[in-house]
Amino acid sequence: MNPKNKAKIGVFICHCGKNIAGGLDIEALAESTKHIEGVAYVGDNKFSCSEDGQVSIQEAIRDNNLDRVIVAACDPSLHLMTFQRCGEKSGMETQFVDLIDIRKWTMHGSPHKDNPEEALAKSRKLIELAVKRMSLKKLIPMVEFPAEKSILVIGGGVAGLEAGLDLAEKGYDVHIVEKLPTIGGKMALLYKVFPTNDCAPCILAPKTAYANIHPRINLMTNSEVKSVEGYIGNFDIEVVQTPRYIDTEKCTGCGECVNACPCRVVDDIYAAGMGERKAIYFPFDQAIPKKPVIDAQNCLYFRKKVCRLCEKNCPADAIDFKQMSKKIDIKAGAIVVASGFDEYDPSPKSEYGYGRYSNVITQFQLARLLDIDGPTRGKLLRPSDGREPHSIAMIQCVGSRDKKTNDYCSNICCMYALKHAQMIREMILPDAEIYILYIDMRTTGKGFEEYYRKTREMGIHFIRGRPSEIMEKPDTRNLLMEVEDPDIGRLLEIDADLVVLSCATVPSEGSEQLSQFLKIERDEAGFFKELHPKLRPVETNVRGIYICGAAQGPKDIPDSIIQAKAAASFADGELRNHKIKLPAFMVQTRGINQGGS
Amino acid sequence: MEEVYVEEFMSPGCVGCPAVKQMLEVLATELGDKLIVEEVDITVDTTRAAQYGIMSVPALAINGILRFMGVPRKEELEKAIMEELEGEG
Numbered sequence: 001m002n003p004k005n006k007a008k009i010g011v012f013i014c015h016c017g018k019n020i021a022g023g024l025d026i027e028a029l030a031e032s033t034k035h036i037e038g039v040a041y042v043g044d045n046k047f048s049c050s051e052d053g054q055v056s057i058q059e060a061i062r063d064n065n066l067d068r069v070i071v072a073a074c075d076p077s078l079h080l081m082t083f084q085r086c087g088e089k090s091g092m093e094t095q096f097v098d099l100i101d102i103r104k105w106t107m108h109g110s111p112h113k114d115n116p117e118e119a120l121a122k123s124r125k126l127i128e129l130a131v132k133r134m135s136l137k138k139l140i141p142m143v144e145f146p147a148e149k150s151i152l153v154i155g156g157g158v159a160g161l162e163a164g165l166d167l168a169e170k171g172y173d174v175h176i177v178e179k180l181p182t183i184g185g186k187m188a189l190l191y192k193v194f195p196t197n198d199c200a201p202c203i204l205a206p207k208t209a210y211a212n213i214h215p216r217i218n219l220m221t222n223s224e225v226k227s228v229e230g231y232i233g234n235f236d237i238e239v240v241q242t243p244r245y246i247d248t249e250k251c252t253g254c255g256e257c258v259n260a261c262p263c264r265v266v267d268d269i270y271a272a273g274m275g276e277r278k279a280i281y282f283p284f285d286q287a288i289p290k291k292p293v294i295d296a297q298n299c300l301y302f303r304k305k306v307c308r309l310c311e312k313n314c315p316a317d318a319i320d321f322k323q324m325s326k327k328i329d330i331k332a333g334a335i336v337v338a339s340g341f342d343e344y345d346p347s348p349k350s351e352y353g354y355g356r357y358s359n360v361i362t363q364f365q366l367a368r369l370l371d372i373d374g375p376t377r378g379k380l381l382r383p384s385d386g387r388e389p390h391s392i393a394m395i396q397c398v399g400s401r402d403k404k405t406n407d408y409c410s411n412i413c414c415m416y417a418l419k420h421a422q423m424i425r426e427m428i429l430p431d432a433e434i435y436i437l438y439i440d441m442r443t444t445g446k447g448f449e450e451y452y453r454k455t456r457e458m459g460i461h462f463i464r465g466r467p468s469e470i471m472e473k474p475d476t477r478n479l480l481m482e483v484e485d486p487d488i489g490r491l492l493e494i495d496a497d498l499v500v501l502s503c504a505t506v507p508s509e510g511s512e513q514l515s516q517f518l519k520i521e522r523d524e525a526g527f528f529k530e531l532h533p534k535l536r537p538v539e540t541n542v543r544g545i546y547i548c549g550a551a552q553g554p555k556d557i558p559d560s561i562i563q564a565k566a567a568a569s570f571a572d573g574e575l576r577n578h579k580i581k582l583p584a585f586m587v588q589t590r591g592i593n594q595g596g597s
Numbered sequence: 598m599e600e601v602y603v604e605e606f607m608s609p610g611c612v613g614c615p616a617v618k619q620m621l622e623v624l625a626t627e628l629g630d631k632l633i634v635e636e637v638d639i640t641v642d643t644t645r646a647a648q649y650g651i652m653s654v655p656a657l658a659i660n661g662i663l664r665f666m667g668v669p670r671k672e673e674l675e676k677a678i679m680e681e682l683e684g685e686g
Contacts, residue, residue: 076642076644076645077644080644095648132600132633133602133604133635136600136601136602136633136661137602137660137661138661138662140661140662140663231650519652521643531643541639541646542652543647543650582650583650
């Protein structure tokens, strides 16, 4: 465009079938648009995104020498690229093609739907603003620069490992940062997984073991991301590694130090509070790396400057009390966030007595008790007296589908309750009475309905109702509850030895801080937010940062794997040419004022 | 140029955004129709922010070019807008 001349703007109004045309007067909108200063052409299409629609836009650009295009249609996150490509085919600069959303006021079901007069008035205003903006818009200069051939993966659970391994196999150097002393995440602690009842560590181990030896994967356990700067192709990340107090080069993993340690503490992470560990410990048998770690908060040497028995008994001289936190700088072209989830703490749901009654536990705690490598070596013993329970009540949707806590369905709780019921019936306590107290059983995955039917056929009692309160019998520490069963129209009284709460899946601790470092958005529940809920499920509002697994929302293992692979594929798609094109100001920060004082 | 178009990128929870909004309101009373300000809520319109590569708010684009990230000093903002108005465009 000659700077002395005014821009020639074409405005194309989309009917979107009846989605827009059914909610406002297109003819009136087109008529008023013609009179806006700078508008050289106004067209309307039944479907602007269709082949015919795009051809008519291209013809109008050519026939009228248009140098700016505005399409008034739907959400730009859906179709902006479509129209930019369409304009590009007619020789137009993509930055001079814009898409504005007028459909939100007209489409049935839209939360912003308005009456036709209001929708018309708002659309007129939006088009006026867009015309003004486009007529004054200057071209943003773009610059191409080399991209780093490395990727940062945040989280060493199954999703992070899958994404990391995929990217390493594609030739990228992958840095996996894990907050805990071992990789494997929650899956490593589940023992069995639905709907196949496979041994979880057995199917996870090929991935953890390969990640451990992969020449292009750098595993950083006990590590956390502390800052992130830069942009796609060139992220600068600061990671802080807290000390293990073990020289991992020297350590052989023999375990003599653990045997020698006199200090026992409750293991809140790997035993979910159901068992103890030493102050120097291996997280679990298949931990990777298989090196112990010293818990400085409980170690007698760190607390009182006494003991050092681990050091005295280590045959490899690998204990190093002088280790300090280490700052590690990483450069990465893209970041995959797979920081996982936490189990909801049900203490605020005081009606269930968690924290008050010792025989009320969570499903994750039950998973640890059922694990052959868990704190009770696979024996199901109730916490109050170490006795096997004869009746077990599982309460569903604790902290899920509940307006007072979390509105959403946590997706996996029905299935893990079924899994645990099957395991107890088949492998541990065949004669125990098991009750599942539910609102709805939601078993929508592949093979899940069959799994539910099988569980019913095993004689597990399913009751459509949940107790309003649980009372503890002071003498036996049993738990009493009344449940209305609408299927038989009776009030049932259950006397349970053990109550298991199927708790919600919530964003992992630290998600909020991570979102601030990465500048990526979170949804209302606090999970990381995808760019589009249907069509762009792994991208975020920051180009080059992708999300996968339960960090994005509650999901099971197969869905986490699928999303991890998608995130890896996206990262590869952006970086595979080793070049990135970005607005010049992002690369050379000159010209951008970073704010006042 | 006769006019200047400012895209004010903001979000509901943003601490610095009200200050930027107020600065623009003061400038708008001085400049009248010459200054067009569009408030873009990045939680609603994520695409526009992504086009500019905006990773934090407040941010200001003037005539299609991202000029400020963070809260600018009033004089700097005024200077940038006046340059656009006085320049050939």
